[in-house]
Amino acid sequence: MLDSEKKELMIQTLKNKVDKQILYYLDICARCAICRDACHQYKITKDPKYIPAYRAELIRRLYKKYFSVLGRMFPNIYEAKEVDDEFLLSELYQVAYACTGCRRCMYYCPFSIDTLQILSVAKAILLSAGMGNQILQELSDAAIAKGENIGIFKDIFVKMLKESEPEIREKIKDKNAEIPIDKKNADVLYVALSGMHSILPAAIIFNKAKINWTLSMFEAENYGYFLGDSEKAKTIADRIVKEAERLNVKEVVITECGHAYRVINFFYEAWTGQAPPFKVTALIDAISRYAKEGLIEVNKNSSSEIVTYHDPCQVGRNAGFFDEPRYLINSITDNFRELTPNRTKSWCCGGGGGLVAIPEMDEFRIKTGEIKANQIKEVQAGIVISTCENCRLQINSLNERYELNIKVKSMMEFVAENLKV
Amino acid sequence: MNMDPFSFIVAILVYVAVLVFISGMTFKIIVWARSPGMKINLGMYPKPKNGFIRFFKILKDSFIFPQTLEVDRWMWVFAMLFHFALFVALFGHFRLVKEFTFVSNVIGIDNLNTLGAVGGGTVGITMLIALVYYLFRRFASPYKDISVPEDFLLILLLLGIAGLGVHMRFFGTVHTEDYREYFQSIMRFKPAFNKALAQSQTRWVLSWHVLFVNLFVIYFPFSKLVHVIGTFFTNKIRSE
Ligand code: SF4
Numbered sequence A: 001m002l003d004s005e006k007k008e009l010m011i012q013t014l015k016n017k018v019d020k021q022i023l024y025y026l027d028i029c030a031r032c033a034i035c036r037d038a039c040h041q042y043k044i045t046k047d048p049k050y051i052p053a054y055r056a057e058l059i060r061r062l063y064k065k066y067f068s069v070l071g072r073m074f075p076n077i078y079e080a081k082e083v084d085d086e087f088l089l090s091e092l093y094q095v096a097y098a099c100t101g102c103r104r105c106m107y108y109c110p111f112s113i114d115t116l117q118i119l120s121v122a123k124a125i126l127l128s129a130g131m132g133n134q135i136l137q138e139l140s141d142a143a144i145a146k147g148e149n150i151g152i153f154k155d156i157f158v159k160m161l162k163e164s165e166p167e168i169r170e171k172i173k174d175k176n177a178e179i180p181i182d183k184k185n186a187d188v189l190y191v192a193l194s195g196m197h198s199i200l201p202a203a204i205i206f207n208k209a210k211i212n213w214t215l216s217m218f219e220a221e222n223y224g225y226f227l228g229d230s231e232k233a234k235t236i237a238d239r240i241v242k243e244a245e246r247l248n249v250k251e252v253v254i255t256e257c258g259h260a261y262r263v264i265n266f267f268y269e270a271w272t273g274q275a276p277p278f279k280v281t282a283l284i285d286a287i288s289r290y291a292k293e294g295l296i297e298v299n300k301n302s303s304s305e306i307v308t309y310h311d312p313c314q315v316g317r318n319a320g321f322f323d324e325p326r327y328l329i330n331s332i333t334d335n336f337r338e339l340t341p342n343r344t345k346s347w348c349c350g351g352g353g354g355l356v357a358i359p360e361m362d363e364f365r366i367k368t369g370e371i372k373a374n375q376i377k378e379v380q381a382g383i384v385i386s387t388c389e390n391c392r393l394q395i396n397s398l399n400e401r402y403e404l405n406i407k408v409k410s411m412m413e414f415v416a417e418n419l420k421v
Numbered sequence B: 001m002n003m004d005p006f007s008f009i010v011a012i013l014v015y016v017a018v019l020v021f022i023s024g025m026t027f028k029i030i031v032w033a034r035s036p037g038m039k040i041n042l043g044m045y046p047k048p049k050n051g052f053i054r055f056f057k058i059l060k061d062s063f064i065f066p067q068t069l070e071v072d073r074w075m076w077v078f079a080m081l082f083h084f085a086l087f088v089a090l091f092g093h094f095r096l097v098k099e100f101t102f103v104s105n106v107i108g109i110d111n112l113n114t115l116g117a118v119g120g121g122t123v124g125i126t127m128l129i130a131l132v133y134y135l136f137r138r139f140a141s142p143y144k145d146i147s148v149p150e151d152f153l154l155i156l157l158l159l160g161i162a163g164l165g166v167h168m169r170f171f172g173t174v175h176t177e178d179y180r181e182y183f184q185s186i187m188r189f190k191p192a193f194n195k196a197l198a199q200s201q202t203r204w205v206l207s208w209h210v211l212f213v214n215l216f217v218i219y220f221p222f223s224k225l226v227h228v229i230g231t232f233f234t235n236k237i238r239s240e
């Protein structure tokens, strides 16, 4: 592609991506920098480019250049920049792919400016320039390839599942317990992650609760979403939607993975223009419902170990599950201690936005996770529960680096361990 | 016409400013309204339970933004002081449109004048202090890294407006009635100074004050100051 064509494409992308919401944000930010210390990445690094408003400002500079009369006449007043400005693009790349999408900045901004949304424009522009993140690109392509060649994966997958069934039967003393896949007309399609750690505990709970369920052949995580490529993200999500439609299930339960639930429950509709034709539930919601309805029962744990809960940004602030995890933890232990701040003000662990999957970000994410590490130290927790896979991976890294001496668990794991059989 | 050319031009500019402001704001709102809508609601949880609660939450978030207090206390304090003072100052200027007879009838004209002097002076100084804070904050790191010339321009304009306003409050011999005559002459499309103003040096202060206001008002619809309206829309997005 010619440079001039590429530039034109980038400008068009910018134009297409600016919807009402983003236009408001571009027009009204006062650059008051109140959002400054809301972002863990700025708070730890003290690098101005990580101030949420600065990240958004990069997009504003491009927007002023092409789509505002005053910006075109007096670019200097707004520091407006050409879309192929190399320094700007390199900063844009760094800050867009560093953002964990926690939206803590939005919580504190007096105008509730959603920096994550503005950075989705940034990612689209970078992609149109061929500057998307390589790793995320490869992971997305692999997921899409798997969707197209599911036959190859199926046999290995089924074998792996069969091998784990005895463990479930043993655990809940039920000879008929199983991990069904491809089961037509099941009530629930459970979408896990790759790895038995996200399948086994859930399988134990579903079997114990006597749910008519089936396991999805696909993983819930969606690297296309982190990449910022809505076409790829849609294709990846479509694998699950198609499977659910084919099996005619009533409800799709997404495992404890923050962005995966939001992708199917919110973004899928934005990308395709229609809501999926089934109910979408987060696993944490399903488990707490089963417990409340008496389908499963838990034992009160007698250990004196302190248990704490990390509110994943995508599960709490961005999806609304605050009480469910607390209800479950409190029914298992008397030693629950809250981190401060928590719930809607919870600090990001530092691992969101796909950061845990990008090796070059390792040092950065572990460094910027220091706030979370200190919070955990403060409550002297022995067990940290979190309902998001990215958070758990990150908190495990923090555990090593900051010597927290903790065990990191998912809620399904904690519930399965303490299930009354 | 007993106006010097400069003051006359400034007075004529008032009409331009009003026109630009009204059409600019209309333009802005049309552009906003016609922009492609958002496809989904991506608000922040916990969300208000019903429309009634949401309505009050949007008002609270827009006027008080309590969460800001926790993360940046001084900015919140000065932003509150500034906006409140600005609002009171603006309201005070309605005395120039029509005397506040509903007040003077109760407390007497002398008391109203004293109230105006003390109150006006206080809000003017408050604005100046807040603006100086705004300005120095922008010079400090890391704020200077995210500031663009537009930010300084607006603060300087406001400093000019408030500074000259305060000057008229505290110095000179021109009275409210004289300013009212000036203001009303503009409203009648016959801009003129009365004798008191024409003979006083304060007319320069007045004209510069009005000039800065004109520039400010002309720039307003095209600047980040549209947050005055936009904040309601974006805070609505937060709650949906
Ligand atoms: S707090 Fe909001 S308005 Fe202020 S600089 Fe940050 S994003 Fe802009």
Ligand code: SF4
Residues within 6 Å of the ligand: A038, A039, A040, A041, A051, A052, A055, A098, A099, A100, A101, A102, A103, A104, A105, A106, A115, A116, A348
């Ligand atoms: S969403 Fe989170 S990581 Fe991204 S800019 Fe805002 S506070 Fe920082």
